[in-house]
Amino acid sequence: AQSVAQPEDQVNVAEGNPLTVKCTYSVSGNPYLFWYVQYPNRGLQFLLKYITGDNLVKGSYGFEAEFNKSQTSFHLKKPSALVSDSALYFCAVRDNTGRRALTFGSGTRLQVQP
Amino acid sequence: DVKVTQSSRYLVKRTGEKVFLECVQDMDHENMFWYRQDPGLGLRLIYFSYDVKMKEKGDIPEGYSVSREKKERFSLILESASTNQTSMYLCASSRDNYNEQFFGPGTRLTVL
Numbered sequence: 001a002q003s004v005a006q007p008e009d010q011v012n013v014a015e016g017n018p019l020t021v022k023c024t025y026s027v028s029g030n031p032y033l034f035w036y037v038q039y040p041n042r043g044l045q046f047l048l049k050y051i052t053g054d055n056l057v058k059g060s061y062g063f064e065a066e067f068n069k070s071q072t073s074f075h076l077k078k079p080s081a082l083v084s085d086s087a088l089y090f091c092a093v094r095d096n097t098g099r100r101a102l103t104f105g106s107g108t109r110l111q112v113q114p
Numbered sequence: 115d116v117k118v119t120q121s122s123r124y125l126v127k128r129t130g131e132k133v134f135l136e137c138v139q140d141m142d143h144e145n146m147f148w149y150r151q152d153p154g155l156g157l158r159l160i161y162f163s164y165d166v167k168m169k170e171k172g173d174i175p176e177g178y179s180v181s182r183e184k185k186e187r188f189s190l191i192l193e194s195a196s197t198n199q200t201s202m203y204l205c206a207s208s209r210d211n212y213n214e215q216f217f218g219p220g221t222r223l224t225v226l
Binding site for chain 1: 118145149156157162215217
């Protein structure tokens, strides 16, 4: 079975400060990991993914994520937050042995204050 | 750019009605998915399809069925709508199992 945990329902950060949105996962085999963002009344937009290779993955809008196998984590980061980054963020995982579909976390709302 | 379209943004139906939600993708993707999104629960997979006429149950298939007669179209059917099926429904597609999913804008369904 595969599962994802996003331990924080909401993250608050001041504009210009670094931000981190946490994600931990559980899979049977090797993980494929994804981050998505959802703006109000919109579908999800893909930010970045880890399939294999370098543990630091860079994505859209200046976001990056670090894959940590020993801690089974894939935290989303950005060096300097913008007010426009305020949105709902979802982490998702699938393993390379089982089900084809992704399993999503419950989401973390990021609020960036001016 | 990949485009995933859903037939309605907002839909209001009555309990017991049969409801059809349509999804179309224009990039010849193999995989298509239906999720429902509820506050605090994230996205939960209802059904997915990895080929025409092929389907697999997701985590919450009860009360739903699907149809994929053509590669670009994936329909979600609520056989007899109930109030607990009031939700946001999201369709997605992906080229294969290694690439990201592209999402439609969602259909907010209210069952009265």
